[in-house]
Amino acid sequence: MLSLKSILVPVDSSELSLVGVPFARELARRWNAEVVLAHACPSEAAVERAAGRMEKLGASLLPVSARAVLGVGSAVEFLVDLAEKTPNSMIVMATRGLRGAAREVLGSTAGQVISQSPCPVLTVKHLDQRLLAEPELLGAEDPGPVRFARIMAVTDLAPRSMYAVDYAGAIARVFGSELLLLHVFEPGVFEGETFLRRRSALRFLEQIGRRVGIPADRVLLESGPVTRTIVRIAREYGVDLLVQATRGRRVVAGLRLASRCRAVSRRAPCPVLTVKVPDPGILGTMTELPAPESAPSPGEDAAS
Secondary structure, three states, X not given: OOOOOEEEEEOOOOOHHHHHHHXXXXXXXXXXXXXXXXXXXXXXXXXXXXXXXXXXXXXXXXXXXXXXXXXXXXXXXXXXXXXXXXXXXXXXXXXXXXXXXXXXXXXHHHHHHHHHOOOOEEEXXXXXXXXXXXXXXXXXXXXXXXXXXXXXXXXXXXXXHHHHHHHHHHHHHHHOOEEEEEEEEOOOOOOOOHHHHHHHHHHHHHHHHHHOOOOHHHEEEEEOOHHHHHHHHHHHOOOOXXXXXXXXXXXXXXXXXXXXXXXXXXXXXXXXXXXXXXXXXXXXXXXXXXXXXXXXXXXXXXXX
C-alpha cells in the first residue's frame, strides 16, 4: 500500500512553477495528504513579500489541507532539505523539458532535485495539462481530477526496479488505470542465442507483471537506445504517467543511471515519477522478483 502524507510543491514567481499544483492537489485528495508549498527566497525581505502570495495559493487548494514553507537560499538545497525533514512525502514539480544549452540554464533545477531528493519526484510539463478534466466538466471550485488512464512502469530486471513497478501498481489501483510494463535492452545485449534469451526475458517480465496484476499482452520487451525507446513507447501507447526507479542519491556508481532517469524526465511526453532505492518506506513491503533461476542476466545497459 502506498502511504503518502505530504506532497511537496516547489513554487517560485513564475507561472510555470504552478503547473504541478493541480497534480499535487489531486494526489493529496486521493491519499488524504497535505500539500506543502515550498518557496526559496533570495533574502529575508523577499520572504516577507512572498508570504501573502503563498498564503492565497494555499487557500485556493481547499478543501485539501495546505501550508506554505518559505526559506532563504538555493531552491534545490531548500527543497531537498525540506524533503529530508518530511517523512512519507513526494515532490511534484514543473520542468521545462529543455535540451542543450537552454537546459543548462533553465532546466537544471528539476534534474538536480531528481538526483538529490530522498523521496519520489513527479515532474510535469505545461503540456501535461491535457490530463486534467475539461473546464466545462468541472465545478466552480474544483480544478478537476487528474486522469492517469494508462501508466507504464519501466524495469531493468534488477531488484531495485521493482520499486517502480510497485509504485505504478499502487497508483494504478487508486486511479483505476491500465498498467503497462516495459523493459528495453540495447542492441547486442542478447547476441548469440537471441531468440531463446529474448523469449526467456519476456517470460520473466510476464512473471513480474503477474505479481502486480499486469496481463501478458501489456508486457513490452523492446530493443534500441534506452532513453529514446522509452520515450517512443510512451508516446506510441499514449502513456499518461511513466514510472522509473533510480539508485540512491549522491552515489558515484549510479551517475549513468541517474543521468538516464533525468533524460527520460525531460523528454517524455507525459509526467514522470522517479522513485529512489532505497526508499524511505512509503510502500511498506516491496514485491519480490520471481525466483532467480527464472531470470535472465540483465544487461549493463538495460533501462531503469
